[in-house]
Amino acid sequence: MATKKEQMKEQEGLPSPDLWDAVCMAFLEDAHYVQAEATGPREAPASKAVVNALAAELEAALGL
Structure with missing residues (x-):
């Protein structure tokens, strides 16, 4: 059975899901959270x- 990372690599063509997570987190680096x-x-x-x-x-x- 393939792991989730292997499935993502095959289905979505991502070289590494961890790399994509790091890219997404970069956009949140200077985010300011406010209580809604x-x-x-x-x-x-x-x-x-x-x-x-x-x-x-x-x-x-x-x-x-």
Whole structure:
């Protein structure tokens, strides 16, 4: 039975799935993650400050 890596190599022509994973992770290198919504019954006060700061930074970068 072929391993998953061998199947991917045969079916998708990838020389190495690990190489493709590394390429994908390179795009996430400078990613900034922001909480999408409150995770508990109350929204954390810091999350609004973070969202407002990121919005201001984005507006400044876009020249709005």
